[in-house]
Amino acid sequence: MKAYQIKIELKDSSPSIWRRVIIPADVTFKRLHDTIQFAMDWQDYHLYEFDIPQEQLRITNDEEAYEQFKYYSTKFKSKELPKAKDKREFIxxxxxxxxxxxxxxxxxxxxxxYKELEYVYDFGDYWRHRVTFENVLEDYPYGYPQIIDGEGACPPEDVGGIGGYANFLEAWSDAQHPDHEAMRSWGEVQRYREFNIHEKNDLFKCCLKLKKTTRGQ
Structure with a gap:
Protein backbone atom coordinates (compact mmCIF):
# COMPACT_ATOMS: atom_id res chain seq x y z
CA MET A 1 0.00 0.00 0.00
CA LYS A 2 1.26 3.47 -0.88
CA ALA A 3 1.70 5.76 2.11
CA TYR A 4 3.21 9.10 3.07
CA GLN A 5 5.61 9.96 5.83
CA ILE A 6 4.63 13.36 7.20
CA LYS A 7 5.71 15.59 10.06
CA ILE A 8 3.09 17.43 12.10
CA GLU A 9 4.37 20.41 14.11
CA LEU A 10 2.45 22.71 16.43
CA LYS A 11 3.65 26.13 15.30
CA ASP A 12 5.26 28.44 17.88
CA SER A 13 5.28 25.73 20.57
CA SER A 14 8.17 25.92 23.02
CA PRO A 15 9.47 23.36 23.70
CA SER A 16 8.59 22.02 20.28
CA ILE A 17 5.58 19.67 19.99
CA TRP A 18 5.66 17.44 16.93
CA ARG A 19 4.87 13.99 15.54
CA ARG A 20 6.26 12.02 12.60
CA VAL A 21 3.52 9.85 11.13
CA ILE A 22 2.98 7.38 8.31
CA ILE A 23 -0.49 7.67 6.76
CA PRO A 24 -2.00 5.71 3.85
CA ALA A 25 -1.96 7.86 0.71
CA ASP A 26 -5.48 7.25 -0.59
CA VAL A 27 -7.35 9.06 2.18
CA THR A 28 -9.37 12.25 2.54
CA PHE A 29 -8.64 15.39 4.52
CA LYS A 30 -11.18 14.14 7.06
CA ARG A 31 -8.93 11.15 7.73
CA LEU A 32 -5.87 13.43 7.86
CA HIS A 33 -7.72 15.55 10.44
CA ASP A 34 -8.51 12.42 12.47
CA THR A 35 -4.85 11.40 12.27
CA ILE A 36 -3.63 14.77 13.52
CA GLN A 37 -6.16 14.71 16.35
CA PHE A 38 -5.11 11.24 17.50
CA ALA A 39 -1.38 11.83 17.04
CA MET A 40 -1.26 15.19 18.81
CA ASP A 41 -3.80 14.10 21.47
CA TRP A 42 -6.42 16.75 20.77
CA GLN A 43 -10.00 15.93 21.77
CA ASP A 44 -11.75 16.97 18.52
CA TYR A 45 -14.08 19.49 20.19
CA HIS A 46 -13.73 22.36 17.74
CA LEU A 47 -13.86 23.49 14.13
CA TYR A 48 -10.80 23.09 11.91
CA GLU A 49 -9.48 23.95 8.47
CA PHE A 50 -6.71 23.15 6.02
CA ASP A 51 -5.46 26.13 4.04
CA ILE A 52 -4.00 25.70 0.55
CA PRO A 53 -3.18 29.27 -0.53
CA GLN A 54 -1.67 28.20 -3.87
CA GLU A 55 -5.17 27.29 -5.02
CA GLN A 56 -7.18 29.72 -2.88
CA LEU A 57 -8.70 26.64 -1.26
CA ARG A 58 -10.04 26.19 2.26
CA ILE A 59 -11.02 22.69 3.39
CA THR A 60 -13.08 22.86 6.58
CA ASN A 61 -15.84 21.33 8.70
CA ASP A 62 -17.23 24.84 9.25
CA GLU A 63 -20.72 24.11 7.92
CA GLU A 64 -21.86 27.75 8.07
CA ALA A 65 -18.91 28.96 5.98
CA TYR A 66 -19.44 26.13 3.49
CA GLU A 67 -23.14 26.92 3.06
CA GLN A 68 -22.41 30.65 2.60
CA PHE A 69 -19.84 29.86 -0.09
CA LYS A 70 -22.17 27.39 -1.80
CA TYR A 71 -25.06 29.87 -1.82
CA TYR A 72 -23.14 32.89 -3.14
CA SER A 73 -20.97 30.97 -5.61
CA THR A 74 -24.13 29.46 -7.15
CA LYS A 75 -26.05 32.74 -7.18
CA PHE A 76 -23.28 34.77 -8.83
CA LYS A 77 -21.63 32.02 -10.85
CA SER A 78 -22.38 33.34 -14.31
CA LYS A 79 -22.73 37.07 -13.76
CA GLU A 80 -20.77 39.92 -12.25
CA LEU A 81 -21.36 40.60 -8.58
CA PRO A 82 -23.56 43.72 -8.27
CA LYS A 83 -21.74 46.35 -6.22
CA ALA A 84 -25.02 47.59 -4.79
CA LYS A 85 -25.56 44.21 -3.14
CA ASP A 86 -22.04 44.02 -1.74
CA LYS A 87 -21.33 47.45 -0.28
CA ARG A 88 -19.30 46.06 2.60
CA GLU A 89 -17.61 43.47 0.36
CA PHE A 90 -18.97 40.63 2.50
CA ILE A 91 -19.86 38.47 -0.51
CA TYR A 114 2.85 21.50 -2.41
CA LYS A 115 4.81 19.47 0.21
CA GLU A 116 3.43 21.54 3.08
CA LEU A 117 -0.05 22.32 4.40
CA GLU A 118 -1.35 24.44 7.26
CA TYR A 119 -3.94 22.94 9.58
CA VAL A 120 -5.73 25.14 12.12
CA TYR A 121 -7.67 23.59 14.97
CA ASP A 122 -10.00 25.60 17.24
CA PHE A 123 -10.63 29.05 15.78
CA GLY A 124 -10.60 30.53 19.30
CA ASP A 125 -7.29 29.22 20.64
CA TYR A 126 -6.12 29.05 17.01
CA TRP A 127 -3.68 26.14 17.10
CA ARG A 128 -1.68 26.32 13.88
CA HIS A 129 0.02 23.14 12.66
CA ARG A 130 2.54 22.68 9.86
CA VAL A 131 2.01 19.39 8.00
CA THR A 132 5.13 18.58 5.96
CA PHE A 133 5.45 15.87 3.33
CA GLU A 134 8.73 13.96 3.87
CA ASN A 135 8.67 10.71 1.92
CA VAL A 136 6.65 8.16 -0.05
CA LEU A 137 6.48 4.53 1.05
CA GLU A 138 5.33 2.15 -1.67
CA ASP A 139 4.87 -0.98 0.45
CA TYR A 140 3.32 0.19 3.72
CA PRO A 141 1.70 -2.95 5.21
CA TYR A 142 -1.08 -1.35 7.30
CA GLY A 143 -4.41 0.25 6.53
CA TYR A 144 -4.13 2.72 9.39
CA PRO A 145 -1.68 5.49 10.39
CA GLN A 146 1.31 4.94 12.67
CA ILE A 147 3.49 7.33 14.66
CA ILE A 148 7.20 6.65 14.28
CA ASP A 149 8.59 9.55 16.32
CA GLY A 150 7.53 12.62 18.26
CA GLU A 151 8.08 14.92 21.22
CA GLY A 152 6.05 17.07 23.56
CA ALA A 153 2.75 16.85 25.40
CA CYS A 154 -0.33 18.24 23.68
CA PRO A 155 -1.70 21.42 25.32
CA PRO A 156 -5.02 21.07 27.14
CA GLU A 157 -8.14 22.02 25.23
CA ASP A 158 -9.31 25.62 25.78
CA VAL A 159 -6.12 26.66 27.57
CA GLY A 160 -5.96 29.93 25.66
CA GLY A 161 -3.64 29.29 22.74
CA ILE A 162 0.16 29.41 22.80
CA GLY A 163 0.25 32.21 25.39
CA GLY A 164 -2.24 30.49 27.65
CA TYR A 165 -0.31 27.25 27.40
CA ALA A 166 2.91 29.00 28.47
CA ASN A 167 1.09 30.34 31.55
CA PHE A 168 -0.36 26.90 32.23
CA LEU A 169 3.08 25.24 32.08
CA GLU A 170 4.53 27.83 34.45
CA ALA A 171 1.90 27.08 37.07
CA TRP A 172 1.85 23.34 36.38
CA SER A 173 5.61 22.94 36.87
CA ASP A 174 6.19 25.23 39.86
CA ALA A 175 4.93 23.88 43.19
CA GLN A 176 5.36 27.38 44.68
CA HIS A 177 3.20 29.05 42.06
CA PRO A 178 -0.07 30.41 43.56
CA ASP A 179 -2.09 28.66 40.84
CA HIS A 180 -0.19 25.37 40.96
CA GLU A 181 -2.85 23.26 42.63
CA ALA A 182 -5.67 24.75 40.57
CA MET A 183 -3.79 24.14 37.32
CA ARG A 184 -2.91 20.60 38.38
CA SER A 185 -6.56 19.83 39.07
CA TRP A 186 -7.78 21.49 35.88
CA GLY A 187 -5.06 19.84 33.76
CA GLU A 188 -5.98 16.40 35.04
CA VAL A 189 -9.64 16.99 34.20
CA GLN A 190 -8.51 18.07 30.72
CA ARG A 191 -6.51 14.83 30.40
CA TYR A 192 -3.16 16.64 30.12
CA ARG A 193 -0.42 14.01 29.92
CA GLU A 194 3.00 13.27 28.52
CA PHE A 195 3.30 11.98 24.96
CA ASN A 196 3.28 8.16 24.84
CA ILE A 197 4.00 6.79 21.38
CA HIS A 198 2.94 3.23 22.22
CA GLU A 199 -0.41 4.34 23.62
CA LYS A 200 -1.06 6.51 20.58
CA ASN A 201 -0.25 3.71 18.13
CA ASP A 202 -2.55 1.32 19.97
CA LEU A 203 -5.28 3.96 19.62
CA PHE A 204 -4.64 4.29 15.89
CA LYS A 205 -4.83 0.56 15.41
CA CYS A 206 -8.06 0.31 17.39
CA CYS A 207 -9.95 3.38 16.20
CA LEU A 208 -8.72 4.27 12.69
CA LYS A 209 -8.24 0.82 11.21
CA LEU A 210 -9.44 0.58 7.61
CA LYS A 211 -12.65 2.61 7.96
CA LYS A 212 -13.67 2.48 4.32
CA THR A 213 -17.28 3.53 4.68
CA THR A 214 -19.69 5.70 2.75
CA ARG A 215 -18.56 8.63 4.91
CA GLY A 216 -15.10 8.47 3.34
CA GLN A 217 -11.68 7.86 4.80
Missing amino acids: SRVLERTIRKPQSVKIDKYLET
Missing part, protein backbone atom coordinates in the same frame (compact mmCIF):
# COMPACT_ATOMS: atom_id res chain seq x y z
CA SER A 92 -16.50 39.18 -2.15
CA ARG A 93 -14.71 37.96 0.96
CA VAL A 94 -16.88 34.83 1.10
CA LEU A 95 -15.96 34.05 -2.52
CA GLU A 96 -12.23 34.80 -2.17
CA ARG A 97 -11.47 31.14 -1.52
CA THR A 98 -13.19 27.96 -2.62
CA ILE A 99 -14.53 26.07 0.38
CA ARG A 100 -14.83 22.30 0.36
CA LYS A 101 -15.73 19.70 2.95
CA PRO A 102 -12.85 17.54 4.26
CA GLN A 103 -14.58 14.23 3.50
CA SER A 104 -14.88 15.17 -0.19
CA VAL A 105 -11.19 15.88 -0.97
CA LYS A 106 -8.26 13.46 -1.01
CA ILE A 107 -4.84 14.47 0.27
CA ASP A 108 -2.51 12.91 -2.32
CA LYS A 109 -2.48 15.63 -4.98
CA TYR A 110 -1.98 18.43 -2.46
CA LEU A 111 0.69 16.77 -0.33
CA GLU A 112 2.77 15.63 -3.29
CA THR A 113 2.41 18.92 -5.16
